[in-house]
Amino acid sequence: MIEFTNVTKIYPNGTKGLNQINLTIEDGEFVSIIGLSGAGKSTLLRSINRLNEVSEGEIKIDGTSITAAKKKELRQIRRNIGMIFQSFNLVKKSTVQKNVISGRLGFYSTLKSIFGLFSKEDYELVNDALKRVGLSDKLQSRSDELSGGQQQRVSIARTLVQQASIILADEPVASLDPITTQMIMKDLQKINRELNRTVIVNLHSVDLAREFSTRIIGLRQGEVVFDGTPNEATNEVLTEIYGADILKEDLGEGQ
Incomplete structure (x- = not known):
């Protein structure tokens, strides 16, 4: 509420x-x-x-x-609380996987975040989220290679990985x-x-x-x-x- x-x-x-x-x-x-x-x-x-x-x-x-x-x-x-922006707010040169898993950053210490020490379960969340928005085949694509609509779906997947209500x-x-x-x-x-x-x-x-x-x-x-x-x-x-x-x-x- x-x-x-x-x-x-x-x-x-x-x-x-x-x-x-x-x-x-x-x-x-x-x-x-x-x-x-x-x-x-x-x-x-x-x-x-x-x-x-x-x-x-x-x-x-x-x-x-x-x-x-x-x-x-x-x-x-x-x-x-997940946030989806008009401008997508993605790291353009990073892969779809890296952008989506960034939804987990709030659950990790600064040190682990810097070194990208995510769990196996987190990567499974990424796969599930991309499947839900129809982008499973774009896992290792660079975000700037995607269309605007695909980029916005990546940002939606990021909120799913965040598991925000x-x-x-x-x-x-x-x-x-x-x-x-x-x-x-x-x-x-x-x-x-x-x-x-x-x-x-x-x-x-x-x-x-x-x-x-x-x-x-x-x-x-x-x-x-x-x-x-x-x-x-x-x-x-x-x-x-x-x-x-x-x-x-x-x-x-x-x-």
Whole structure:
């Protein structure tokens, strides 16, 4: 469970990235966060694993405050939170195997991590994860030899090897073509359903949010203006999230 209590983020220039956010995300949900650029989607997502520090309020993961956690405790909490980035965040010249097994780094001492002293069980996790995302034949390929969609699937495999119960995905399909986008979203949905992982994804596409989510959270100017099921995300609700002019343009109305 993830709990936001009165969470506010104020940037040094005075801009409010988040304003009094109160949310509870249950285990096993597939949540899409939607809204205009600058609405606070990435700020909200990255505050969950404290890549962004909040200015006020508290975030708890399974009852433990991540906002108040000291270095050692923060490291332990982050073991349970996987992160998928728009830019894939892979070491391009390293093999797929090395990139995926890096998901285990949080479980090892610094010395063992430096020398790559991973266990046989860890390598078995890598093989299983790559099989799940359909990349078993790419084990020893360099990551920069892969397509964008394949690289994103490598990053998904890395979170599986991490065995994180929470997966955060920040615009994971923004740079991908429509067919590959569907594949990546289906991978995330399968992980959510079959492994009961909590998946929270930032999306620009309302259609994708409606198709794959169990819950949609709409942000506008750092505030939650919608929180409901895909069926409840009506055109009227989208108008509140995006504004009438934006909605009209996106839906191709009035043309």
